[in-house]
Amino acid sequence: MSVYTVSRALSNRDGVSTASRERVLKAARELGYVPNRAAQELRRNTRSSVAVITASTSNYYYLDLMTGIQRTLRLSDRAAIVADVAAEGVYTRAVEDSLVHDLIQSRTAGVIATLTLSRRSIQLLEKWDIPVVFVDSAPPEGADRVPSITTDNIGASMKVGAHLAGHGYTDWLFLAYPARWSTRAQRERGLCEAASAYGATLEVLESENDTASAYSTLSRYLDTPGRTLPRVIIAGNNPMVHGALRVLQDRAVKVPDEVAIVAFDEFPWAPLLDSPLTVLNEDSETIGVLAAQILTGIIDEQVEAERLGKATTPVYRPEHRQEMTADLIIRKSCGC
Secondary structure, eight states: OOHHHHHHHHTTOSSOOHHHHHHHHHHHHHHTOOOOHHHHHHHSOOOOEEEEEESOTTSTHHHHHHHHHHHHHHTTTOEEEEEESOTTSOOOHHHHHHHHHHHHHTTOSEEEESSOOOHHHHHHHHHTTOOEEEESSOOOTTOTTSOEEEEOHHHHHHHHHHHHHHTTOOEEEEEEOOTTSTHHHHHHHHHHHHHHHHTOEEEEEEOOSSHHHHHHHHHHHHHSTTOOOOSEEEESSHHHHHHHHHHHHHTTOOTTTTOEEEEESOOTTGGGSSSOOEEEEOOHHHHHHHHHHHHHHHHHHHHHHHHTTOOOOOOOOGGGEEEEOOEEEOOGGGTO
């Protein structure tokens, strides 16, 4: 069997009979051979891998998001590679810069970013014709045409506030992650507007974006002399709610009798807690599907342009920017 036939069989290309392909793949499995995708990409730009930039994978939001992304990418024979720029909940610009350079060097076909990258990073990716789609975050200022799948976080937060007001709660504490995650400002704004509309007071307590920081931040807050328990804790995301629940458990605080608690983003065992947790569900799996569909379409157009000898600059369209709604899933932790 020729080297040509073996090469085309291993790279899943045309021009090889089914019988020959099966013999080559069988021999490859027996030898433990794994194709060098990076080397293949250098020989021919297949645009077959997509990078998903996350910011602390301890947030379960990303698990469902990745499910939607991976399921969609498989349809076009592409793979997703996860790159975390805030593994411990702490973001640094140096890590982002290094990561973007690595993605360019590895010839990544496209990027799905879950936090707002710097304008410089966007410009660098654009220079190399690498398309970007933002999810759960907004593009940086000056990059308004870049695709994004976001959630109406202001409207979602106002849903939360209206429900809490219906219980008669007027003392709200928002345990929030840092403002570098663009959803923070919108969620805080929605809660502020709801508090103003319903005569409640809202205090914002900022923590780093991980469970341990949320735990220590809320603990210090409650240990302040003269401080009393808020009637409601609104946790900004999964790490925030996990930290808050640990604090309340350690102090034997009864939920919702003493403190009601509501959180952003559904996670698998939220209904199994004692009390089952009321959450704002963004349906991140669907968001992942939409983001991957948009990115795949842009990449496919680039592949076709390359085939025709045309420029491969990503083409962004108005329909590539979408805003989703979120559903309030009511359980017992809010007092219902």
